[in-house]
Amino acid sequence: MQPQARPLAPTYQERRWELPPGTVVHHGSAEDAVGTLRGLTITALTGAGVSTDSGIPDYRSPDSPPRAPMTYQQFVADEAFRRHYWARNHVGWQRVHHTEPNAGHRALVALEGRGILHGVITQNVDLLHEDAGSRHVIDLHGRYDRVICLQCGRVTSRTRLAERLDALNPGFVESVLAEGATVTDIETAPDADAVIEQTSHFVPAVCEFCGGMLKPEIVYFGENVPRERVQRAYAMVDDADALLVAGTSLTVMSGLRFVRHAAKAGKPVVIVNRGATRGDPLATLKVDAGTTATLSTLAERL
Ligand SMILES: [Zn+2]
Numbered sequence: 001m002q003p004q005a006r007p008l009a010p011t012y013q014e015r016r017w018e019l020p021p022g023t024v025v026h027h028g029s030a031e032d033a034v035g036t037l038r039g040l041t042i043t044a045l046t047g048a049g050v051s052t053d054s055g056i057p058d059y060r061s062p063d064s065p066p067r068a069p070m071t072y073q074q075f076v077a078d079e080a081f082r083r084h085y086w087a088r089n090h091v092g093w094q095r096v097h098h099t100e101p102n103a104g105h106r107a108l109v110a111l112e113g114r115g116i117l118h119g120v121i122t123q124n125v126d127l128l129h130e131d132a133g134s135r136h137v138i139d140l141h142g143r144y145d146r147v148i149c150l151q152c153g154r155v156t157s158r159t160r161l162a163e164r165l166d167a168l169n170p171g172f173v174e175s176v177l178a179e180g181a182t183v184t185d186i187e188t189a190p191d192a193d194a195v196i197e198q199t200s201h202f203v204p205a206v207c208e209f210c211g212g213m214l215k216p217e218i219v220y221f222g223e224n225v226p227r228e229r230v231q232r233a234y235a236m237v238d239d240a241d242a243l244l245v246a247g248t249s250l251t252v253m254s255g256l257r258f259v260r261h262a263a264k265a266g267k268p269v270v271i272v273n274r275g276a277t278r279g280d281p282l283a284t285l286k287v288d289a290g291t292t293a294t295l296s297t298l299a300e301r302l
Contacts, residue, residue: 017249017276025280028287030297033244033270036285037302040241040268042116044108045258046291047123047248049273053102053292054128072222075215076150080200082213087199089216090165091173101132104246104292107299109133116302118240121233123248123255125218138233140225140254142218151212161205161214168203225254237261242268244298247291250278259283 019025028036048056074081109132111117119136120129125144129137145158166173176199207214219225237243243262250256250271259279262269268284271277272294280286287294 015249015251017251017278019276019280023281025276025286026283028285030272030287030289030294031301032285033272033287033294033298034301036268036270037242037244037298040116041118041239042111042242042244043118043236043240044120044244044246045122045248045255046108046120046129046246047250047255047273049247050104050122050291050295051099051102051124051126051128051247053104053290054099054126056099056126072220075220076213083202083204084199086165086204087172087176087202090162090169090202091176099126099128101128102292104295105129105132105134107292107295110299111302112136119236121236121255121258123252136236138229138236140219140229140233142216144216144218146217147214148217149207149210149212150215152207152210154207154209155217156208158216164205164208168205172202219254233258234261237267238265240267242270245269245271245273245277245279245283246295247273248277249273249275 075085076082105128108117108120108129112119112134119138120134121138121140122129123141125139125142127139127143127145146155147158147161148155205214206212237258243259245255245259248255250259256278259269259271259282263282269279269282270285270287271279271283272287272289272291274288274290277283277286
């Protein structure tokens with residue numbers, strides 16, 4: 001069985017972006033990116049594409065099945081949905097530690113160590129930048145390893161919740177896996193009746209302090225990134241000479257706003273992504289390539 005992807009409910013799944021016909025994009029190679037960024041300090045903005053080489057699937061790749069993202073409203077309003085969510089999250093959680101950073105993450109660590117990279121703003125919740133050794137990371141959309149109470153606001157670790165869910169649902173994980181279902185089945189078929197049936201007896205946990213509703217500390221569709229976090233991210237963009245975007249099609253404003261901010265300030269913006277991105281018209285340079293190889297080249301040559 002393949003290692004299970006770490007973001008058990010990816011919030012901002014990558015989508016393909018179509019540019020209007022006639023849009024002018026300044027395409028170039030990794031070597032051109034070296035030329036554009038040489039001598040400058042850089043802030044990086046990363047997305048799902050940076051983690052695909054760690055085995056985390058890009059749900060919106062051309063070959064992947066269509067899958068509607070979960071919304072905050074759905075999570076809060078629908079008890080059956082929430083039960084199912086926590087059931088598959090609990091099963092998937094067992095495999096969390098299989099995911100490891102790749103050479104792209106490590107390239108950013110090397111650039112930071114040499115004082116070239118100022119920091120990383122990431123749309124990923126997988127903590128792979130931190131695992132690789134990046135020190136200045138803003139987890140724009142939250143992190144998979146924490147849980148927040150929507151009533152009292154207390155934050156607890158996902159590890160602690162796993163213990164509590166195990167106690168509430170003894171043998172659940174084993175029984176699901178024993179019936180022949182794989183974690184992947186549960187993960188990729190959120191609406192399938194057969195899978196719902198398997199999770200209908202699951203008992204979700206409530207906050208151990210106040211009895212309130214628990215939610216992963218992840219920003220879902222329909223939620224805003226906390227204002228303070230957005231301000232820190234803008235400041236990180238302001239503190240560098242250039243913005244390097246890697247592995248995101250920038251389809252959500254959450255990330256795109258930083259590209260607009262940098263471009264407005266006259267800073268070079270280099271975008272590395274397979275396929276078009278919503279930020280391409282604003283980019284000084286667009287490198288249509290994989291992030292692992294391109295970031296490695298930057299780390300070697302800058
Ligand atoms: Zn609480």
